[in-house]
Amino acid sequence: AMWSSVSTTITNAFAAMGKIKINLKLMLMWTALTWILTPLLMSKYGYNGVALASALVASSSIIPMIILKRMLSVKLFSNVWPQLLSALLMGIFLKWLLSLLVIGHWILVIPLIAAGAILYFAFIFILTGKKLINELRSVKQLVI
Incomplete structure (x- = not known):
């Protein structure tokens, strides 16, 4: 939840700056990761695989932070x-x-x-x- 709240705030900042293409690419990345990782990990680890896939997708939310840090001086x-x-x-x-x-x-x-x-x-x-x-x-x- 923490990761998603931070990434949501950052994607809102991108939208406010008119950087919609960045949001589109991030959404495509998260969708692809979810569709790929969930079935793969679920078939190998069952319900724990779903949780692991979700955690991995959530941890990719650091990417918008890195992108924003390159664009703005954010502390x-x-x-x-x-x-x-x-x-x-x-x-x-x-x-x-x-x-x-x-x-x-x-x-x-x-x-x-x-x-x-x-x-x-x-x-x-x-x-x-x-x-x-x-x-x-x-x-x-x-x-x-």
Whole structure:
């Protein structure tokens, strides 16, 4: 999902720049990869082959990133590392918390989701601080 969200954003950027031919070539590549890899890997590995084919096609989404990087000066990692690190820290903490709790009690799902959201936003605030506050202010100005 992460790869597709990034590649979708990048293909939208290509469309906005009038580079539709790049999008067409990427779509043809992804379609061909899907049609070729899925039957081949499925016949060899069964359902796991379908998953592997899907993972390989998704990993090819790095190609639009490389193309965009050649066209523009884009600092992708510097813009996403706080979110990635926050998600990783939240996941580690929730995994640890789940190991302490009795599994199978559905009543704990909502508090765990709330704890995850609080942790994620706390880590985002710790990592980005001023930038987050400035972005919230700009959103507030747009809404009000």
